[in-house]
Amino acid sequence: MPELPEVEVSRLGISPHIEGRQIRHVNVRDSRLRWPVPETVKEVEGQTLLNVKRRAKYLLLETHAGTLILHLGMSGKLRVVPVETPFYKHDHISIEFDDGQSLRLNDPRRFGALLFTKEQPDVHDLLKHLGPEPLTDAFHADYLFEQSRKRTQPVKTFLMDNRVVVGVGNIYANEALFKAGINPKRAAGKISKQRYEKLVPIIKDTLAQAIEQGGTTLRDFTQVDGAPGYFAQKLQVYGRGGKLCMVCSQRLKEIRLGQRSTVYCTTCQR
DNA sequence: AAAGACACCTGTCCGC
DNA sequence: TGCGGACAGGTGTCTT
Numbered sequence: 001m002p003e004l005p006e007v008e009v010s011r012l013g014i015s016p017h018i019e020g021r022q023i024r025h026v027n028v029r030d031s032r033l034r035w036p037v038p039e040t041v042k043e044v045e046g047q048t049l050l051n052v053k054r055r056a057k058y059l060l061l062e063t064h065a066g067t068l069i070l071h072l073g074m075s076g077k078l079r080v081v082p083v084e085t086p087f088y089k090h091d092h093i094s095i096e097f098d099d100g101q102s103l104r105l106n107d108p109r110r111f112g113a114l115l116f117t118k119e120q121p122d123v124h125d126l127l128k129h130l131g132p133e134p135l136t137d138a139f140h141a142d143y144l145f146e147q148s149r150k151r152t153q154p155v156k157t158f159l160m161d162n163r164v165v166v167g168v169g170n171i172y173a174n175e176a177l178f179k180a181g182i183n184p185k186r187a188a189g190k191i192s193k194q195r196y197e198k199l200v201p202i203i204k205d206t207l208a209q210a211i212e213q214g215g216t217t218l219r220d221f222t223q224v225d226g227a228p229g230y231f232a233q234k235l236q237v238y239g240r241g242g243k244l245c246m247v248c249s250q251r252l253k254e255i256r257l258g259q260r261s262t263v264y265c266t267t268c269q270r
Numbered sequence: 271a272a273a274g275a276c277a278c279c280t281g282t283c284c285g286c
Numbered sequence: 287t288g289c290g291g292a293c294a295g296g297t298g299t300c301t302t
Contacts, residue, residue, distance in 0.1 A: 003295055034278070034297085057296075074296055075280075090280085109279045111296060126298085153273055162297075169295055238295090258274070261293080 002072045004134070004167030005210035007057045010078050014103060015052040017080040021097040022048050023063070030092040033110050034073060037093070040116040044068055049097075055121065056130050056166035061095075066118040068095075069126065073111025079104050131165045134203055139165055141197040148188040148196070155191055156184035157258040159203075168203060170260045172210070174238045176203045183269040184262050185255070237263040 047063035241254025
């Protein structure tokens with residue numbers, strides 16, 4: 001279920017338990033993820049896990065021998081449990097450490113991925129074309145405005161394009177556009193710089209707040225598994241199609257853009 | 271070149 | 287209660 005906030009919360013949750021530990025064994029219980037899990041993931045066995053980084057929604061587990069690239073897809077979850085803990089259904093990967101703990105990847109839909117690269121991860125095919133991180137200074141209104149010129153696609157699908165900016169998934173695209181008062185169908189190239197100046201901080205705030213909230217409820221990944229913390233955040237439009245707008249009480253409209261459900265207020269969003 | 275459709279897969283929910 | 291169909295937080299790849 002991860003959007004960027006949940007991936008970041010996952011990173012924060014697992015890293016204190018596994019960073020600095022030696023990897024004893026990579027147990028691939030089911031290699032049928034989005035791409036077949038390659039044999040090369042075994043190259044990290046015996047290595048010390050140096051750190052857990054994140055780029056977009058990819059988690060990067062770095063060792064001196066190379067980096068594991070892990071993606072949670074739509075339904076992936078991570079938890080840290082003692083190696084003797086019985087496997088759950090859909091526990092496809094178990095990375096076992098020298099202290100008797102293991103990192104489990106549970107992913108019912110198997111849209112997630114586990115890959116390995118010896119190179120710097122940012123030159124990997126999956127990562128090299130990614131746009132800026134939304135929470136860094138590289139993502140700013142001038143940049144987004146420039147990228148949007150001549151683009152006729154709806155602003156919502158534009159925001160969800162990883163080459164433009166990473167980490168804005170369906171929930172937060174809906175929420176940010178509502179807060180910014182922008183109709184998600186509006187052509188990205190026809191939106192003024194002023195409106196992008198309003199939108200960009202809203203995207204940053206929305207993601208940052210979600211990380212904070214997830215962090216409070218999902219801090220400890222050694223527990224069974226956490227409820228998605230960011231659902232605690234009040235979602236104003238996502239999942240509320242047909243219900244009343246929390247601002248103006250008009251009925252919220254639900255449409256599909258790029259095959260994704262899109263909810264907005266025809267009064268508040270122009 | 272850009273935009274949109276499709277594909278991958280399992281679980282859940284809704285209407286009949 | 288059972289069954290078919292639609293849908294779900296992502297994203298690479300194919301088709302227009």
